[in-house]
Amino acid sequence: MRRMYMAAVVLTALVAGGDTLAAQSANPLLGKWSITYEPGRRVENGETTPIMGTATITIMQHGDSLVATIEPAARPDGTKPPTASFGGRMTPAGAVLVQEPMATLNMNGVETQKKMVLTWTLNASGDALTGTMARELPEMEPAAPAPVKGTRLAP
DSSP states (O other), X not given: OHHHHHHHHXXXXXXXXXXXXXXXXXXXXXXXXXXXXXXXXXXXXXEEEEEEEEEEEEEEEETTEEEEEEEEOOOTTSOOXXXXXXXXXXXXXEEEEEEOXXXXXXXXXXXXXXXXXXXXXXXXXXXXXEXXXXXXXTTSOOOOOEEXXXXXXXX
């Protein structure tokens, strides 16, 4: 009788543990989010001014990788930036996703296009998203990562 009871306890623990493991493996970042972030910066006479914006970002799992698609809102002049997709992985710091868009630099009236690297580090807790976006741009001094905040959108 006692062995049967112990076997039932062990079986219950295994089943419950399996449910816990499955819940822990579900990535809380997956889904669609409304975010505020810094899509650009203006540097004039050594003064940096952040250009803030909003977007919808969708994060999906593909194997052991994450794929994000960002749909920026229209700019103040009404033009809409293009949608972009980029990838990354989960790390102990959260999801780290790398985007490599082209940036337009205007230096002394001369415009040039340069590839920049945006490194997004994101975490989710419930329906809240937090993180940072670090920007690496040739010919520009490194700056502190900009904050990213968001809320989950209904599916």
